[in-house]
Every structure is written in C-alpha cells, then in structure tokens.
Amino acid sequence: xxxxxxxxxxxxxxxxxxxxxxxxxxxxxxxxxxxxxxxxxxxxxxxxxxxxxxxxxxxxxxxxxxxxxxxxxxxxxxxxxxxxxxxxxxxxxxxxxxxxxxxxxxxxxxxxxxxxxxxxxxxxxxxxxxxxxxxxxxxxxxxxxxxxxxxxxxxxxxxxxxxxxxxxxxxxxxxxxxxxxxxxxxxxxxxxxxxxxxxxxxxxxxxxxxxxxxxxxxxxxxxxxxxxxxxxxxxxxxxxxxxxxxxxxxxxxxxxxxxxxxxxxxxxxxxxxxxxxxxxxxxxxxxxxxxxxxxxxxxxxxxxxxxxxxxxxxxxxxxxxxxxxxxxxxxxxxxxxxxxxxxxxxxxxxxxxxxxxxxxxxxxxxxxxxxxxxxxxxxxxxxxxxxxxxxxxxxxxxxxxxxxxxxxxxxx
Amino acid sequence: xxxxxxxxxxxxxxxxxxxxxxxxxxxxxxxxxxxxxxxxxxxxxxxxxxxxxxxxxxxxxxxxxxxxxxxxxxxxxxxxxxxxxxxxxxxxxxxxxxxxxxxxxxxxxxxxxxxxxxxxxxxxxxxxxxxxxxxxxxxxxxxxxxxxxxxxxxxxxxxxxxxxxxxxxxxxxxxxxxxxxxxxxxxxxxxxxxxxxxxxxxxxxxxxxxxxxxxxxxxxxxxxxxxxxxxxxxxxxxxxxxxxxxxxxxxxxxxxxxxxxxxxxxxxxxxxxxxxxxxxxxxxxxxxxxxxxxx
Numbered sequence: 001x002x003x004x005x006x007x008x009x010x011x012x013x014x015x016x017x018x019x020x021x022x023x024x025x026x027x028x029x030x031x032x033x034x035x036x037x038x039x040x041x042x043x044x045x046x047x048x049x050x051x052x053x054x055x056x057x058x059x060x061x062x063x064x065x066x067x068x069x070x071x072x073x074x075x076x077x078x079x080x081x082x083x084x085x086x087x088x089x090x091x092x093x094x095x096x097x098x099x100x101x102x103x104x105x106x107x108x109x110x111x112x113x114x115x116x117x118x119x120x121x122x123x124x125x126x127x128x129x130x131x132x133x134x135x136x137x138x139x140x141x142x143x144x145x146x147x148x149x150x151x152x153x154x155x156x157x158x159x160x161x162x163x164x165x166x167x168x169x170x171x172x173x174x175x176x177x178x179x180x181x182x183x184x185x186x187x188x189x190x191x192x193x194x195x196x197x198x199x200x201x202x203x204x205x206x207x208x209x210x211x212x213x214x215x216x217x218x219x220x221x222x223x224x225x226x227x228x229x230x231x232x233x234x235x236x237x238x239x240x241x242x243x244x245x246x247x248x249x250x251x252x253x254x255x256x257x258x259x260x261x262x263x264x265x266x267x268x269x270x271x272x273x274x275x276x277x278x279x280x281x282x283x284x285x286x287x288x289x290x291x292x293x294x295x296x297x298x299x300x301x302x303x304x305x306x307x308x309x310x311x312x313x314x315x316x317x318x319x320x321x322x323x324x325x326x327x328x329x330x331x332x333x334x335x336x337x338x339x340x341x342x343x344x345x346x347x348x349x350x351x352x353x354x355x356x357x358x359x360x361x362x363x364x365x366x367x368x369x370x371x372x373x374x375x376x377x378x379x380x381x382x383x384x385x386x387x388x389x390x391x392x393x394x395x396x397x398x399x400x401x402x403x404x405x406x407x408x409x410x411x412x
Numbered sequence: 413x414x415x416x417x418x419x420x421x422x423x424x425x426x427x428x429x430x431x432x433x434x435x436x437x438x439x440x441x442x443x444x445x446x447x448x449x450x451x452x453x454x455x456x457x458x459x460x461x462x463x464x465x466x467x468x469x470x471x472x473x474x475x476x477x478x479x480x481x482x483x484x485x486x487x488x489x490x491x492x493x494x495x496x497x498x499x500x501x502x503x504x505x506x507x508x509x510x511x512x513x514x515x516x517x518x519x520x521x522x523x524x525x526x527x528x529x530x531x532x533x534x535x536x537x538x539x540x541x542x543x544x545x546x547x548x549x550x551x552x553x554x555x556x557x558x559x560x561x562x563x564x565x566x567x568x569x570x571x572x573x574x575x576x577x578x579x580x581x582x583x584x585x586x587x588x589x590x591x592x593x594x595x596x597x598x599x600x601x602x603x604x605x606x607x608x609x610x611x612x613x614x615x616x617x618x619x620x621x622x623x624x625x626x627x628x629x630x631x632x633x634x635x636x637x638x639x640x641x642x643x644x645x646x647x648x649x650x651x652x653x654x655x656x657x658x659x660x661x662x663x664x665x666x667x668x669x670x671x672x673x674x675x676x677x678x679x680x681x682x683x684x685x686x687x688x689x690x691x692x693x694x695x696x697x698x699x700x701x702x703x704x705x706x707x
C-alpha cells in the first residue's frame with residue numbers, strides 16, 4: 001500500500017507542475033473574471049454593484065425634463081440623479097465630467113416612452129447608465145408621486161417578482177419549480193463541462209504518463225519494484241487527486257467570483273440542486289473518473305508510442321462526448337428515450353446523468369439502474385483494464401493485434 | 413541467495429523457458445548467458461516477479477519471490493530508460509523510495525553514487541539533457557541506489573567506453589566484496605571471463621552449460637598449449653599439430669605427452685619463449701560451439 005501512495009504522490013508532484021495543468025487551472029477562473037467584467041458592463045445590477053465598487057457611480061446621472069411630467073426631485077434619489085433646467089447646462093457638466101451621463105425626457109415622452117441617454121465615452125459606459133433597472137424606478141417614482149396611493153407607487157417602481165409554478169399532468173403543483181435560466185441550464189451545462197474537462201485532462205495525463213513510462217522503457221524498472229496493480233492504482237489515485245485539486249481551485253475561484261458580484265447575482269438562490277442531486281453528482285463524477293482512468297491507462301499501456309496510445313484513447317473520449325452533443329435534445333426533453341438509454345450505458349452515463357439531473361427530475365428507478373450498470377461496467381473495466389495493463393505494458397515493438405491481444409489476455 | 417527449480421514459462425505457442433534450474437550463492441558473480449531469444453529475459457523477469465512461471469519456483473533466501481522480495485533486488489533491464497523530464501537526482505530518489513528506502517537516505521546515497529561516477533554536477537539536470545553514456549551510468553546507479561543484496565544486470569556495459577566500463581566494473585566488484593551477489597547477463601564473453609565465478613548458458617529455453625567457469629573451460633579444453641616465441645622448429649616431439657594464432661601458436665599434443673615435456677624440448681631448441689601456457693578455449697568459442705552444436 002505504501003508503494004501505491006509513493007506512486008500517487010509522485011504523480012501529483014509531477015503533474016501539478018506541468019505547464020498545461022497550470023494554464024488550464026488558471027485559465028478558467030481568468031475567463032470567469034473576464035466574463036463577469038464584461039457582464040457587469042453590459043448587464044444590470046451586476047454593473048451597478050461593480051460600478052459602485054470601482055467608484056464610477058460617485059457621479060450622479062443628470063436629467064432634463066422637457067415633458068414637464070416629472071415631479072420635483074425626490075429625496076430618495078438625491079446624489080444619484082441631478083436635475084438640470086436645460087440640455088445645455090447638463091451637456092456642460094457632462095463635458096466637465098461632473099456627471100457620467102444625462103437623460104433627456106422629451107416632450108412626447110408620454111406618447112412613445114422615448115428617453116435619450118447622453119454620455120461621452122460611448123459604448124459600455126453609456127449603456128450601463130442607460131440600464132433600465134436604474135432608470136425605470138426613477139421615472140416611475142417621479143411620474144407617480146402625489147398622483148396615486150404611495151403603496152401602489154412603491155409597487156410600480158419596485159418591479160415584479162415572478163414566481164413560476166409548473167403543473168404536473170394531473171394538475172398537481174410539481175415539486176420541481178419551473179424554469180430558471182441559471183439553475184436549469186447553465187449549471188448542469190457547466191457541471192457536465194467541468195466533468196468532461198477534468199476527467200479528460202486527468203485521464204489524458206494518465207494515458208500520457210503510462211505511455212511515457214512504456215515508451216521510455218522505465219516501466220520494467222518500476223515493475224521490478226512494485227506490481228502492475230500497485231502502479232495502476234497509484235496512478236489512478238494520484239491523477240484523481242490532481243483532477244480534484246483542479247476542480248477545487250475552479251470551484252473556489254467561482255465562489256470568490258460570485259462573492260465579488262454577490263450584491264446583484266443572486267446565484268445561491270438560483271442553485272436549486274438538492275443535497276441529493278449534489279451527492280449524485282459527486283458519485284457520478286467519481287465513478288466516471290475511475291471508469292475513464294482505467295480505460296485510458298489500458299489504452300496507454302497498449303500503444304507503442306504516445307501518439308498511438310492517444311489515438312486509442314480518443315475512441316473513449318468520443319463516446320463520452322455523445323451526451324453533450326445531444327444536449328439540445330436532453331434540454332428540451334430530459335426523459336427522451338435516447339437520454340434514458342445513454343444514461344444506462346456506463347461510458348455515457350456520467351455525463352448524461354449530470355445533464356439530466358440538472359434539467360429535470362429523474363425517476364429514482366432510472367438512477368438506480370444507471371448506477372448499478374455503471375458500477376458493473378466499472379468492475380469489468382477495472383478487471384480487464386488491469387489485465388490489459390499488465391500485459392500491454394511490457395509488449396515492446398509492434399502494437400498487439402486483436403488476436404494476439406486475446407491470446408495474451410487469456411493468459412495475463 | 414537465489415534458487416530456481418525447474419522453471420517453465422509458456423507463451424502462446426512457444427515454450428520460452430523449459431525446465432531451467434540453477435542456484436546462485438551469496439557473494440558470487442554469476443553469468444547468465446545465452447543467444448538472443450534463448451529465454452534469458454523471461455528467466456530474469458520471473459526472478460523479478462514481473463512474470464509468473466507456469467511451472468517450478470524461485471526462492472530468494474529460501475522464500476518464494478514476490479512483492480516483498482523486490483526490495484532486496486536491484487534490476488537493470490536490457491530495455492531501460494529514465495524519466496526524461498525528471499532531474500537526475502529526483503529520478504534516482506523516486507526509484508529508491510519505490511523500493512522502500514526512506515527518502516532522506518535515498519537522497520544521500522544517490523548523491524554519493526553520482527559523485528562516484530562523475531555525475532555529481534548533473535544531479536539537478538534533467539535526464540534528457542544527459543549524453544547517452546551518462547544515461548547508461550545513471551541507469552546503472554538506479555539499479556543499485558537502494559543498496560540491494562542481489563543485483564541482476566542485463567548488459568550493464570552496453571554503450572560505455574572502456575574507462576566507464578572499468579568504473580562500473582570496479583563498483584560491482586566493491587559491491588561483491590561487501591557481500592552482494594551479482595547476476596550478470598551479457599553477450600560480452602570477455603566481461604564474463606573477467607568477472608564471473610560461475611555461469612549458466614541457456615539455449616531454446618533449456619540449460620546447456622551450468623557450473624564453475626574454470627571447470628567448464630577445462631571440460632572443453634583440448635590437450636594443447638599456447639606458445640609465444642620467435643619462430644618454431646618444424647617438428648617437436650609429442651606435437652601432432654601446430655596452429656598459428658594471434659602473436660603465437662597453439663600446439664595440439666599427443667595423448668601421452670605432458671605440457672612439461674613439450675616445454676623442455678622447446679627450451680632445448682634454444683628459441684626465446686615469451687609465453688607458455690596450457691591452452692584454455694576462450695568462452696566465446698565454447699559459447700559458439702555449444703549453441704551451434706544444439707542447432
């Protein structure tokens with residue numbers, strides 16, 4: 001067992017210092033940060049939150065009321081909006097950068113709702129300030145004050161809180177709540193992508209490390225110290241830890257990014273995964289990793305060169321992406337026959353189930369069948385993969401043909 | 413030290429090893445010889461528990477070989493390499509730790525050995541930056557860094573210049589002096605003659621020669637003497653045939669004649685003799701005649 005840990009620790013040390021690993025690990029949080037920044041420039045409240053963070057909102061937004069419909073400036077908007085008697089005065093302050101933007105409420109506002117937003121930097125900064133979420137309540141309050149019941153006014157300017165409810169076919173209120181963009185689409189999508197990426201990078205590293213040892217003729221020296229099974233187990237554990245480390249870094253940075261934007265992005269509320277679903281994610285993730293790692297190690301041990309091994313390994317990668325290629329089908333009908341079938345096939349089950357679990361409620365029976373089949377597939381692949389590994393890893397020269405493979409397989 | 417009893421290994425259609433038995437005593441340098449494809453590598457892999465025999469058994473210090481015995485053996489396979497992207501020291505330490513040596517001890521010993529073979533300054537260099545000869549030396553070190561009791565070396569001097577060959581040989585002989593046992597597999601018969609006490613020659617998976625090197629050579633010796641001198645008289649009493657060999661002659665003697673008698677008559681002829689010895693066939697010749705004789 002000590003040998004297994006030695007191999008595992010070595011694999012961790014060697015792989016976390018790979019440039020490829022470092023780049024990949026940093027790339028995703030970096031992309032997330034960039035996406036958040038861009039999103040904040042385009043989008044509503046995130047933008048404001050960040051704008052306040054960055055000090056951009058220190059300057060009020062000017063407005064010029066040509067329609068004569070707006071009430072006198074309300075105290076609750078003081079500091080954020082500033083009234084100007086004429087467009088000329090507002091323009092002068094804008095050019096002097098005393099304000100960021102100014103709005104013009106034209107004479108015919110009541111007829112068509114047009115509001116012009118003037119800014120000097122153009123593009124994103126104008127659009128940020130032009131954002132509906134800020135202007136709408138301001139206009140609503142200034143239009144309605146003194147004209148209607150304050151409570152009604154508060155509702156009109158405070159906006160809606162839409163609560164979708166789904167009915168099942170027999171008219172009951174479904175326990176799963178209705179569609180939610182983030183929880184229903186982005187998260188399963190992101191989780192399955194995360195699964196694919198980490199499983200394939202780590203099992204790809206595994207394949208590489210096996211074929212490096214074979215091609216570099218190190219393996220016989222290793223096998224003179226430990227058994228093939230110990231070598232295989234150490235590698236699978238070590239690279240699994242590398243994959244998990246990557247996932248943790250990604251998740252950690254995701255949490256940090258969310259915290260950064262938390263004022264606006266009610267992400268936590270949007271994650272509707274139950275604890276059960278999360279546990280299932282982890283289970284599918286681990287089983288899926290073990291299955292693919294074993295297969296990749298076997299592929300790595302068979303090729304005579306890394307290139308040859310990678311070609312063999314890519315067969316498995318292609319199979320694993322099938323559910324992802326069918327994502328639109330799964331999304332529109334998570335319980336389509338093809339989706340059910342693919343969640344029973346061990347090679348496609350992990351990705352397919354992670355997608356389905358995110359998109360809809362999966363009948364427990366199907367989860368049970370899928371897990372049992374996946375575990376059976378895993379046991380078979382561990383058994384056969386270890387055999388192929390034992391045999392393939394010392395076969396130099398020609399790549400064994402199917403016949404040779406079978407003969408040796410029966411003996412190994 | 414290690415003992416093989418009636419080893420058999422069957423591949424799909426070939427019996428690679430067929431009833432091989434031998435034993436190697438502690439402190440010996442033992443030669444494991446045979447032509448290509450004779451079953452040497454298979455035999456060695458069975459000793460290392462990399463392959464399991466289909467018949468027979470191998471005992472290391474009286475216990476069947478297995479995972480536990482691997483730590484006591486240092487193995488330099490014929491097909492060998494090091495991690496290209498590891499630093500030399502890191503690579504040696506990792507391989508020693510896998511054998512169960514504590515990391516700190518392994519590091520200390522690896523550094524000392526690197527100094528010993530003039531690779532001290534390359535300890536932090538990646539192995540792919542080393543020359544072929546340096547890599548060969550490093551691979552040799554990888555087989556002894558964990559201080560094993562038994563060394564199994566397959567062509568250890570392959571690709572080394574005479575200076576480095578001597579260096580590694582002297583390290584091996586030191587190890588032997590410290591009570592270590594060495595099994596040497598090589599095609600270089602001169603090295604075998606220079607180093608081995610006993611040999612095993614296998615061909616087609618079977619033992620064809622086994623025993624002390626001197627005894628085997630004596631068994632194959634013709635009744636002959638080797639002479640180096642200036643010119644040879646045309647006829648010498650008791651000599652039935654004269655052959656010219658490098659720098660001298662080989663005289664085949666009649667049954668009843670002793671080498672001493674021939675020496676006496678040579679001295680009487682007055683030729684100046686630089687060398688006179690009872691002729692032993694070179695191992696290489698025995699190897700060739702035995703292997704070809706079987707075929």
